[in-house]
Each structure stands twice: as structure tokens, then as C-alpha cells.
Amino acid sequence: MITKQKGTYDIYGDLAKKRAYVNEVLDALCEKYNYGYIETPVFEASELFHRGVGESTDMVQKETYDFIDRGDRSITLRPEGTAGVVRWFIENKLYGNLTDPVKVYYNMKMYRYERPQSGRNREFTQWGFECFGSDDVMSDAEVISLAYNAYRLLGLDNITIKINSLGDTESRNNYREALIKYFKPKIKDLCEDCQNRLEKNPLRILDCKVDAENEIIKNAPKTLDYLNEASLERFNKLKELLDLMDINYVVDTNLVRGLDYYNHVVFEVVLDDSYALGGGGRYNGLVETLGGPSVPGVGFAMGYDRTILAMEEHNVNIPINDSIDVYLLYVSETEKETAAYLTQDLRMNGFITETDMMGKSLKGQFKSVDRFNSKYLIVLNDEKLADNKITIKDNKTKEEEDININDLVDYLDMHM
């Protein structure tokens, strides 16, 4: 038997319906914020992700799906959304004449070679968005508010947004120096990965999954103590705007986020203090790193699959339609022909319609009516059809009525 690959899963049945509902909510919300939809290719030049995400990150060193294609190109399956969107932004020269920010959102499959566990897969979905061209704190606030409202509209009211600031380049560099000085004498007590991180990107030590509870990491210098005046002022302004927007946030000075490209605000969405449901931040250097001009950007990515798991765990009511509108039953060949054109008519008029396609007996068809939880059923009958009549029965009240076949759509419109 050929089975699915480790860390992947099939989407069907109730899960497919739940996802359709979540998509609907998120699409409608993005529309209100005036974000347009974008989808980038599943595979891109490896260089894009290696450079964009950062050569020294865990994601690039251990998790990307890299391969050489038949034309000898080095290809990587998309592990995150931002780099591809930035590539699109640069390739289409959208940075020219930027009088308003360029705002896009996506809902895409991502691929990371991780150890699968609950809420962690090798193929998973992220819903996310990016805003290019504004370095105003107003765009930080907008992005955080969009993320916050998405979870709330999905019924996860108890989320908290953790925020922190890495500051501008000067602040980040000062902080980097301070971390190296602090960790150097203690580094032997941390994991091997952290030892490698010390010179390359000491900020990432704070993000270590292995040593997360280690006192050495907990007592490390805090970013906020190294922000220069302008960066601190900016962070305070952001908090003020978030207060005005009534957004539930806490400052978490250990939050740095795994990727290389962040500066100023970084944020993460958590529920009940468990794993992160999403994260984002400002990445003013990224467009330039990927070959474009210096254009500021800020964005966010939701762990879509985890968010649905959280909705299930918190018993959020996800509206799922588990019934159909009409089931047409028949026995004779002429009744079957009537069923054929009536299903066509009903479906095109908006009714969820079923009929038998298995050659079942009438008794078997009645069982299908119940299995499909049909609101109405129509037992087609040649004698009545000769007079253009059909009998329609309400499956709940069991009341039935003979009506003219040409009035069927009007009848259902009136009764449903």
C-alpha cells in the first residue's frame, strides 16, 4: 500500500468544510483592510530562501526541501511566504512611484523538513500578509491589528499578542555586541547549536528550543535596554496605538523570532501560553537583501493548521453544513429521466440536490435520504407526472403536498 508521506495529511470531509469557513472569514477581513490576494509559486530558486530567510537559520540549515531539477537548477520548496512575495515585489518593480503602501495577503502551503508532531507538519498552511513601502508606526499597528482581529473573528478571543522591539540597525548592533559579551564566558553550558550561533547571530540563542528554560538565556540582556532614543520612542508610540485599538498585548523582552530579517517590532500570537499560533514583524532590510532598493516592509504569518486545532480544542462553533436540501427518489426509467432534469434545474437554482446513482431499491433510496439528512424528499411517480404533479415531503415534519412540477423552485424558495 502506498501511504501518505510523514508530516503530510489529506484535507477532506469536515476538515475541508472547516477550512472553507476559515478562508471565508479571513478573505472578508482582508478585504476590509484593503489587502489584495497573492499566490507565489511552490518552488523558487534556492538562493531566494537561503538569502531571504538567512543562511544560518535552522530553517535553511535543517528544514528546507532542496533539490536539483532536471535542468540542473537548485530549487527549494517554499518554507515561508515572505521571501517569495518580496521576490514578486522586486521583479515587478512595484517600488517605483510608491505613493501608497503595497498590501497583499496569501494562503499557501509551506514545506519544512521538521520532526512531525501535533501542530507541526512537513506540509502545512500559512495565512499571512505583507505591507511594503511604509516605515510609519501606523503600519506596524495595522498589521498587528489585522492579525489580532483574525483570531478573534475565528472565535479565539483569549489570544495574547507578545511584542518586542529589536530597534533600528544601530540598536540591533549594540544589542548584538552585548549578547556576545554576555554569552561568551557561558557558551560551553549551552547546546551545540547555540555555540555556533554565538558569532553568526547571537540573537538566535534567545530563540533556542533546546535551552529555552536555561537560566543563562533567561537572564540575558534585554533588547529594550539597548534601543536608542528614536527606536524606544517608536516602540512607545506603537504601544500607545495598540492601547487605542484595544489590542491585548504584552511586552516580552525575550522575543526575537527565528528569522534574520527582522528589525523594530517583532510579535507573536499565543493562546493559553502554549505554542505560537503565528508571528510577524518589521523587515526593513529584506527587500534590499534580495536585490531591490531599500523599501520598508512589515508582515505576519498565521499557522493556519494550528489555528484550526486551537479552534477545535476550544470548542469554537464552526458552522458546518451537514445536510442537503432535496433528495429525488425514482423507480421507473421515465421517473429516472425526470430526476435527471430536475436535479439539474434544482442545483442551478441553488439547492443542494441528490438522487440515486447506485441502482438502489426505493427502500435503499429512503435510507440515503436519512444519511444525507435531506430537508425535503420527492418520490417521483409516473401517474402523477402524467398530470405534471409531484409530491414533495418535508422530512422533519413529515408533511407532504402535491404541487405542479413547474412550481417546485418557487415552492422551495418560499419554504427554505
Ligand code: AMP
Ligand atoms: P514562522 O514562519 O516559523 O514564523 O511560523 C509562523 C507560524 O506558522 C508559527 O507560529 C506556527 O503557528 C506555524 N508553523 C510553523 N512551522 C510549522 C509547521 N511545521 N507545521 C505547522 N505549523 C507551523
